[in-house]
Amino acid sequence: xxxxxxxxxxxxxxxxxxxxxxxxxxxxxxxxxxxxxxxxxxxxxxxxxxxxxxxxxxxxxxxxxxxxxxxxxxxxxxxxxxxxxxxxxxxxxxxxxxxxxxxxxxxxxxxxxxxxxxxxxxxxxxxxxxxxxxxxxxxxxxxxxxxxxxxxxxxxxxxxxxxxxxxxxxxxxxxxxxxxxxxxxxxxxxxxxxxxxxxxxxxxxxxxxxxxxxxxxxxxxxxxxxxxxxxxxxxxxxxxxxxxxxxxxxxxxxxxxxxxxxxxxxxxxxxxxxxxxxxxxxxxxxxxxxxxxxxxxxxxxxxxxxxxxxxxxxxxxxxxxxxxxxxxxxxxxxxxxxxxxxxxxxxxxxxxxxxxxxxxxxxxxxxxxxxxxxxxxxxxxxxxxxxxxxxxxxxxxxxxxxxxxxxxxxxxxxxxxxxxxxxxxxxxxxxxxxxxxxxxxxxxxxxxxxxxxxxxxxxxxxxxxxxxxxxxxxxxxxxxxxxxxxxxxxxxxxxxxxxxxxxxxxxxxxxxxxxxxxxxxxxxxxxxxxxxxxxxxxxxxxxxx
Amino acid sequence: xxxxxxxxxxxxxxxxxxxxxxxxxxxxxxxxxxxxxxxxxxxxxxxxxxxxxxxxxxxxxxxxxxxxxxxxxxxxxxxxxxxxxxxxxxxxxxxxxxxxxxxxxxxxxxxxxxxxxxxxxxxxxxxxxxxxxxxxxxxxxxxxxxxxxxxxxxxxxxxxxxxxxxxxxxxxxxxxxxxxxxxxxxxxxxxxxxxxxxxxxxxxxxxxxxxxxxxxxxxxxxxxxxxxxxxxxxxxxxxxxxxxxxxxxxxxxxxxxxxxxxxxxxxxxxxxxxxxxxxxxxxxxxxxxxxxxxxxxxxxxxxxxxxxxxxxxxxxxx
Numbered sequence: 128x129x130x131x132x133x134x135x136x137x138x139x140x141x142x143x144x145x146x147x148x149x150x151x152x153x154x155x156x157x158x159x160x161x162x163x164x165x166x167x168x169x170x171x172x173x174x175x176x177x178x179x180x181x182x183x184x185x186x187x188x189x190x191x192x193x194x195x196x197x198x199x200x201x202x203x204x205x206x207x208x209x210x211x212x213x214x215x216x217x218x219x220x221x222x223x224x225x226x227x228x229x230x231x232x233x234x235x236x237x238x239x240x241x242x243x244x245x246x247x248x249x250x251x252x253x254x255x256x257x258x259x260x261x262x263x264x265x266x267x268x269x270x271x272x273x274x275x276x277x278x279x280x281x282x283x284x285x286x287x288x289x290x291x292x293x294x295x296x297x298x299x300x301x302x303x304x305x306x307x308x309x310x311x312x313x314x315x316x317x318x319x320x321x322x323x324x325x326x327x328x329x330x331x332x333x334x335x336x337x338x339x340x341x342x343x344x345x346x347x348x349x350x351x352x353x354x355x356x357x358x359x360x361x362x363x364x365x366x367x368x369x370x371x372x373x374x375x376x377x378x379x380x381x382x383x384x385x386x387x388x389x390x391x392x393x394x395x396x397x398x399x400x401x402x403x404x405x406x407x408x409x410x411x412x413x414x415x416x417x418x419x420x421x422x423x424x425x426x427x428x429x430x431x432x433x434x435x436x437x438x439x440x441x442x443x444x445x446x447x448x449x450x451x452x453x454x455x456x457x458x459x460x461x462x463x464x465x466x467x468x469x470x471x472x473x474x475x476x477x478x479x480x481x482x483x484x485x486x487x488x489x490x491x492x493x494x495x496x497x498x499x500x501x502x503x504x505x506x507x508x509x510x511x512x513x514x515x516x517x518x519x520x521x522x523x524x525x526x527x528x529x530x531x532x533x534x535x536x537x538x539x540x541x542x543x544x545x546x547x548x549x550x551x552x553x554x555x556x557x558x559x560x561x562x563x564x565x566x567x568x569x570x571x572x573x574x575x576x577x578x579x580x581x582x583x584x585x586x587x588x589x590x591x592x593x594x595x596x597x598x599x600x601x602x603x604x605x606x607x608x609x610x611x612x613x614x615x616x617x618x619x620x621x622x623x624x625x626x627x628x629x630x631x632x633x634x635x636x637x638x639x640x641x642x643x644x645x646x647x648x649x650x651x652x653x654x655x656x657x658x659x660x661x662x663x664x665x666x667x668x669x670x671x672x
Numbered sequence: 673x674x675x676x677x678x679x680x681x682x683x684x685x686x687x688x689x690x691x692x693x694x695x696x697x698x699x700x701x702x703x704x705x706x707x708x709x710x711x712x713x714x715x716x717x718x719x720x721x722x723x724x725x726x727x728x729x730x731x732x733x734x735x736x737x738x739x740x741x742x743x744x745x746x747x748x749x750x751x752x753x754x755x756x757x758x759x760x761x762x763x764x765x766x767x768x769x770x771x772x773x774x775x776x777x778x779x780x781x782x783x784x785x786x787x788x789x790x791x792x793x794x795x796x797x798x799x800x801x802x803x804x805x806x807x808x809x810x811x812x813x814x815x816x817x818x819x820x821x822x823x824x825x826x827x828x829x830x831x832x833x834x835x836x837x838x839x840x841x842x843x844x845x846x847x848x849x850x851x852x853x854x855x856x857x858x859x860x861x862x863x864x865x866x867x868x869x870x871x872x873x874x875x876x877x878x879x880x881x882x883x884x885x886x887x888x889x890x891x892x893x894x895x896x897x898x899x900x901x902x903x904x905x906x907x908x909x910x911x912x913x914x915x916x917x918x919x920x921x922x923x924x925x926x927x928x929x930x931x932x933x934x935x936x937x938x939x940x941x942x943x944x945x946x947x948x949x950x951x952x953x954x955x956x957x958x959x960x961x962x963x964x965x966x967x968x969x970x971x972x973x974x975x976x977x978x979x980x981x982x983x984x985x986x987x988x989x990x
Contacts, residue, residue, distance in 0.1 A: 190892065192889070218897065219895060221895035223895065237891070238985070239909050240905075240908070248896075284988050286984065
């Protein structure tokens with residue numbers, strides 16, 4: 128029988144909410160959660176945002192973010208109840224027994240200090256090792272985690288290394304004091320898919336080598352299936368299902384778990400491109416003023432009426448810049464944009480109102496894309512007035528029709544964005560774009576900030592609206608599952624160029640070019656042992672070359 | 673390192689340009705003052721001939737831009753001209769005064785800056801608890817009181833009642849450093865009370881602003897003590913806004929302490945300037961104004977340079 132490392136019993140965590148115009152109220156964030164973790168094992172905590180998974184993870188560090196209070200239960204770490212410790216005792220446990228890896232390493236590192244000093248800080252602070260020994264251990268960990276030039280890597284500042292490297296450095300920082308338990312809080316969520324797979328493999332190997340126990344928190348079941356021994360599914364602060372990873376993935380007992388396992392089950396039959404495209408990007412090359420290299424090089428793609436062209440690529444591939452060129456925010460240095468057979472002026476300022484109407488946008492962050500002081504009715508009504516001169520009752524009637532189309536009731540017309548959920552906000556943005564009756568909509572990572580099930584709902588809505596309104600989508604995303612779900616044609620972008628372009632069935636069928644192959648094979652699959660397979664396959668391939 | 677050098681060079685060039693603009697303003701400003709220098713020197717009973725002669729002698733008949741260029745040329749050679757009222761060489765007269773002012777300002781700064789920053793950090797550590805409130809209350813009170821009142825209060829208690837320090841801060845060449853320090857205890861104390869409030873508030877606000885950062889949470893989860901987190905992780909990232917307020921206050925210590933100098937009859941720049949404004953001694957006013965402008969611009973330039981140097985993104989480019 129292995130030794131118990133962390134035992135949480137009947138944990139209850141509350142916070143105080145301050146809804147606008149109402150008295151403050153206590154809300155329960157975590158409700159009666161119990162779990163057990165043995166030494167050297169990995170427990171995956173999975174759920175959507177608001178499920179309480181990060182809050183549980185931080186409670187193992189006796190820490191509550193913001194005004195969060197632990198109001199009930201026990202958190203036994205190495206047999207001691209963390210809730211009964213005084214502040215000095217908590218500080219002694221943090222860093223020595225349990226450490227934390229945050230989602231955004233870029234924000235979690237102090238920008239003003241060298242990496243090495245931050246990585247060994249905990250070790251020195253708790254007097255676990257002299258400085259030279261701690262530095263040696265850090266260098267060993269850098270090497271183990273596959274960081275370049277482990278000897279000198281630590282001398283750099285956070286802004287001098289990439290996001291994937293920072294995430295590994297943060298893992299090294301967590302492992303350096305040789306803790307018993309590491310809390311990984313969405314450590315790969317902010318990374319590109321091709322980077323994620325390497326970091327994931329490095330983390331898994333480091334956990335196995337050091338024999339550390341871990342809580343692995345994520346919203347991506349396919350990811351957590353690769354690293355965990357057990358999985359706990361959480362929803363609204365309650366345990367939905369808790370068991371060994373094989374049982375959760377292969378034989379889920381609860382409906383909610385089944386929904387998570389089978390997410391992205393959207394079937395969409397591909398349409399063949401028509402002869403007359405609604406949008407034609409012809410040989411576009413562009414660069415930002417004051418820079419010396421082209422962020423887009425000779426891009427040519429077509430979008431057929433009523434169809435979806437997915438532009439897929441990693442961060443920095445130029446896909447959002449392409450949207451900026453099409454909308455006229457960044458005039459290209461070469462090439463042209465043709466919408467419905469009419470060549471558009473390269474510069475936004477000289478486009479006609481009709482040009483603007485035909486080309487609408489939906490953004491990743493619905494939050495920042497709406498004026499928080501306008502009601503839903505005003506937000507959706509604005510383009511109606513601007514493009515069609517609708518006013519008063521006529522405008523309100525049309526807003527109601529649009530709300531109906533996005534499956535929201537009329538009651539929302541006088542609400543403010545702050546009163547809506549993330550998915551509802553994105554729906555309002557969709558309605559605002561549709562209000563202009565555009566020929567095409569540019570969707571820039573519109574589901575990236577949403578939970579999988581909510582994102583699914585948005586994608587289904589978009590497909591449905593496409594049928595009704597015959598609107599074309601230029602769909603920018605880094606998520607290949609989304610692409611599979613809704614695209615008719617696909618353009619794969621890499622470092623400012625389109626490396627693969629065609630209908631969905633052409634692009635997603637072998638033979639692949641190197642980059643598309645890398646991209647496709649990096650998408651986590653809901654299958655045990657997938658990570659090992661891919662890594663082994665890649666090692667074999669590189670040995671074969 | 674190239675970027676940093678370029679930015680610093682830019683700041684310095686801008687500073688010089690600004691100083692040049694300030695010199696124009698000073699010259700124009702002093703020339704549109706009502707009244708006639710010759711008249712004020714010779715008095716109401718002067719004959720028109722005598723006035724004309726004096727004007728010619730002072731070069732007042734030349735066009736303004738020529739007089740400006742002449743003045744500027746002199747300044748660049750270290751020649752600030754001669755006082756109209758007593759004929760003294762201004763550079764010589766001012767240098768002693770300026771040295772006194774800088775001495776008093778440095779004494780006040782050496783105490784006030786570390787004190788304000790430390791108090792600010794302590795206020796963050798105990799935010800919204802009694803040490804924070806006490807520090808805020810004391811600093812706000814001392815900032816709100818006018819300087820002359822503060823001056824008389826410290827004179828009453830420290831000079832008259834308890835004889836800690838002299839009420840008249842006379843210093844002269846030949847005094848030892850210790851004697852000088854003893855002489856300026858009270859004015860320095862008043863200046864510290866006046867300037868530390870703003871610096872402390874800025875330190876508190878700038879550091880508090882960073883306490884919500886993810887890297888502060890990282891430090892907390894490392895098990896570091898609260899004050900260590902503030903001093904080691906928050907403060908280095910707050911230097912830029914703090915240094916700007918510090919420099920403005922240092923500039924104030926040099927150019928804005930007329931009242932304190934008068935209260936303690938301290939022989940500094942402020943008194944010198946006030947005396948000569950009253951006498952309509954234009955060259956002295958111009959010289960003093962130019963020096964004050966140089967101090968202001970110089971210190972703010974220094975703040976910019978320090979901000980640039982403490983930014984790791986600029987110091988260590990990718």
